[in-house]
Amino acid sequence: MNRTLRRLDGWLFALLALLAVGAAGYLSTRYAHVADWTHGGRASLSKESRAVLARLTGPVEITSYANPQGNLRQTIAGFVQRYQQVKPDISLRFVDPQLDPAAMRELGITIDGELLIHYRGHEQRLDDLSSEGPMTNALERLARGGERIVAFVSGDGERRPDGQANADMGTFMTQLEGRGMRAVPLNFAQVSAVPQHTDLVVLASPTAPLAPGGVQALVNYVRDGGNLLWLTEPRAAGAPLADDLGLQPLAEALGISVLPGVLSDASGAALGLANPHMIALGDYPAQAITRGFTLTTLFPEVAALAPIGGSDWSTTPFLRSGPQGRIDTGSEADTSLPGRPLEFGFALRRLSPSPDKSEQRAAVIGDGDFLSNTYLGNGGNRALGERIFDWLLGDDALVNLPPRGAPDRFLRLSQGQLNAVSLGFLAVLPLLLLAIGGWIVWRRRRR
Known part of the structure; x- marks a missing residue:
């Protein structure tokens, strides 16, 4: 009787095991779960890419013109699959470019594997799949619904958005153009007002006084x-910058005063900066632009700013010197004053007077060198500049894709750790298996 019950228990256990395996197989066809155990989650999408995908409310169609021979199609499919796991309505189809060469020439397809991404009537091309940055930037441009027009005031010695001189901003704007922004000149000697459909106006460090008509055009633009x-x-x-260049009406319209003199901060000596006028920041006031931003930025020759009372703007500082900050006006008396934190970057927002949008935004920064070709590569200057432009354009899902390497490809062990691993696999694990096997044989013989 006992032997029959034991056999029955064995058959029942086998039947339950088969049922469990069948149920697991059935559930695996209906539900999917993916776990990324790599360091920093490098095998899955970053939170910035997920934020961009969340802004795409409709299906995305991707067409890849890749040769079926080789592994290129498999590589592209694996790359796109990471995005499909977050947004299932991303579709991918492959076209053999050799089947219709004339059509490929008409489409401008010149690279094997080139992608055409379609979303709500807009299209982006992509031929770089080395990282998720280019792909996410292309999706971000599609989410914006087209190019953003950024007008740079010109004609008064401002920094050029397409210039290659040290003080110009050509390198920075080239990178922004890859993210869907287009820089256009705005010369008030040729036009009397800011053109319609301008998303952002940039007044980048004029060196000559602006004509009264140009200043009034900027004031009207802000007012509207x-x-x-x-x-x-x-x-x-001698005189504040706004008075010196005829920009006092603009400063009053924004509720910001530009203080005379150069900001000085001796705390930069801890970072090896001998010049106290070179301001290095690693800590920032809490604001949407700098939320979660921890990179060090460098600002040469900074003007301190202060808010003007009675303005209807909500004014929040996001750039501030260290506790040893002071304004250097060339007077010896200034060096005897105790230092204090001084703001030189303000973010402004208010209800928009325009019926086309709900909120108006502006930013005033006491330095333009940090985005110039000379200083753009210092620390987080470029990343901070991108955040400023994104915030001003209303793209609060800021995209900052740091390169994510593969630090878990190499396992570094000390000699003691290596000896412990070797002993475990060569001695401890075999002995453990022998002990378990002996215990099982002993139990069966007792029956």
Whole structure:
């Protein structure tokens, strides 16, 4: 009787095991779960890419013109699959470019594997799958619904958005163009007002006084709800920058005062900066632009700013010197004053006077060198500049894709750790298996 019950238990256990395996197989066809155990989750999408995908409310169609021979199609499919896991309505189809060469020439397909991405009537091309950055940037441009027009005031010695001189911003704007922004010149000697459909106006460090008509055009633009970025520079002692260049009406419209003199901060000596006028920041006031931003940025020759009372703007500082900050106007008396944190970057927002949008945004920064060709590569200057432009354009899902390497490809062990692993696999594990096997044989013989 006992032997029959034991056999029955064995058959029942086998039947339950088969049922469990069948149920697991059935559930695996209906539900999927993917776990990424790599260091930093490098095998899955970053949170920035997920934020961009969340803004795409409709299906995305991707067409890859890849040769069926070789492993290129498999590589592309694996790359796109990471995006499909987050957004299932991304479709991917392959076209053999050799079947219709004339059609490929008409489409401008010149690279094997080139992607055409379609979303809501807009199209982006992509031929770089080395990382998720280019793909996410292409999706971000599609989410924006087209190019954003950024007008740079020109004609008064401003920094050029397409220039290659040290003080120009050509390198930075080239990178922004890859993210769906287009820089256009705005010369008030040729036009009397900011053109319609301008998403952002940039006044980048003018060196000559602006004509009264140009200043009034900027004031009217701000009054009517336009977004503005004003990069100021410190001037010699005597008169504030706004008065010196005829920009006082614009400063009053924004509720910001540009203080005379050059900001000085001796705390930069801890980072090896001998010049106290070179401001290095690693800590930032809490604001949407700098939320979660921890990179060090470098600002040469900075003008301090201060808010003007009575403005209807909500003014929040996001760039501030260290506790040893002071304003250097060339007077010896200034060096005897105790240092204090001084702001040189303000983010402004208010209800928009324009019926086309709900909120108006502006930013005033006491330095434009940090985005110039000379200083753009210092620390987080480029990343901070991208955040400023994204915020001013209303793209609060800021995209900052740091390169994610593969630090888990190499396992570094000390000699003691290596000996412990070797002993475990060569001695401990075999002995453990022998002990378990002996225990099972002993139990069966007792029956």
